Amino acid sequence: MSEQVQHDARACDGALARAFGFLGKRWNGILLATLGSGPAGFSELRRAVAGISDSVLSDRLAELCGAGLVHRTVHEGPPVAVVYELSDSGRALTPALRELTTWARENLPADRCARESA
Template sequence: MGRVSDTRHEDRACSAALARAFGFLGKRWNGMILATLLEGPAGFAELRRAVGKVHDSVLSERLNELGSAGLVERVVAEGPPLAVSYRLTERGQALLPALRELTTWAEANLPE
């Protein structure tokens, strides 16, 4: 009979930080909103057009979530007319290298 190996395998687990990142950035629309804002500040209507078929209430909810996470800030320019735009914070801008790499990978590896 063959000898039974006593080799123990460690349980594998995804990094908790990576799981949080994908849970947050993978939430529908969040990544696309951030990617749009990488090009510079944008108003609500411009974001809605850039992102696609997102309802106003959902876009508003996502912008609030991104703001609460410290990635996006709402900027109000006193008017008249009053103008509201959204821009990435320094924390949001820190995502730029990762989003660029992810975009490059997706272009090369994911079919349309």
């Protein structure tokens, strides 16, 4: 007779923990949401995501590509151009990111966040 495994009803789902561990890393979710509007080059992403440094942008894009959420395509020039775009897995996140955006607008007003961080 096999033992039944008892699960704590309050235990966090491992997949959800992995998702927030990855998406909660600063800039990852923002970059995915930005690429949800369509492919973009490095400079375009840097302009779209205020406050991100070139080195962090490069690291995050490499991480997103490594996770299979973003594709990096090099177009031979001249001039050579590198374009980033969501993969099928990255596009699958778009509805969830839209829902999070809507929720944040309704429940985390920008002025309240500014007051709380001051």
